[in-house]
Amino acid sequence: MTRASILRLHDALLREYGNLGWWPADDPFEIAVGAVLTQNTSWRNVERAIARLKKEGNLCPSRILELDASELESLVRPSGYFRQKARYLKELARYVERELNGDISLMSSKPMDKVRTDLLALRGIGPETADSIMLYALHMPSFVVDAYTLRLLRRMGIRHERSYGAVKTAFEEALEGDVSTLANAHAMIVIHCKTVCRAEPVCGICPLANTCSEAKEKKEGVANQRS
DNA sequence: ACCCAGGCGTTCT
């Protein structure tokens, strides 16, 4: 995966989507909770769970710690895997409450590698969730590699490394480790995949058709059928 | 009645 191929993809996305300024939440802890709840889950279901947590004012570390396990489970139920996720949220809340005086944003004053290691030590927080929290809640230059990113790379015909870390590093180096650029890049990938580039891509109308090899093939296929 | 969705942990080769 070359630097040039990433920049070409980034330019194509930027022309189409511009600056999105994105993660649908206001406070950093809510962003972290959303990052956990959205694991292999549609955002629509996450919104329901978030709304239920907010309703009685339970979307903060202290209240999550006070809730019974079964109460928390029923609140996050709509987001699926609710027993695991309730446990994960308890663990996250306990860490934030004990180590950060209830304020997750205090992490942003620590070095990135330390923050990442600490997050990964929590049960239920793997590479993608840790990077989402770092990028969107803590405003650190940590690129998020998710299913959308890999799908788009494959569709664009960009050969990439197998490991999560290699793909992550390639984006961070190509985009020169700028927080808002990395955040916007990931946001654009998600928006693009959620709208035009779905499971069976409707590449005939794909705005990246000039850059995306899969879209190009599909377009030519349609053209050949007509002739 | 399927398949999928912004993964993670465990337990195998």
Place this chain on the structure above:
DNA sequence: AGAACGCATGGG
């Protein structure tokens, strides 16, 4: 290191 599996809800 990498593959297979369980976890669970709601929408298409």
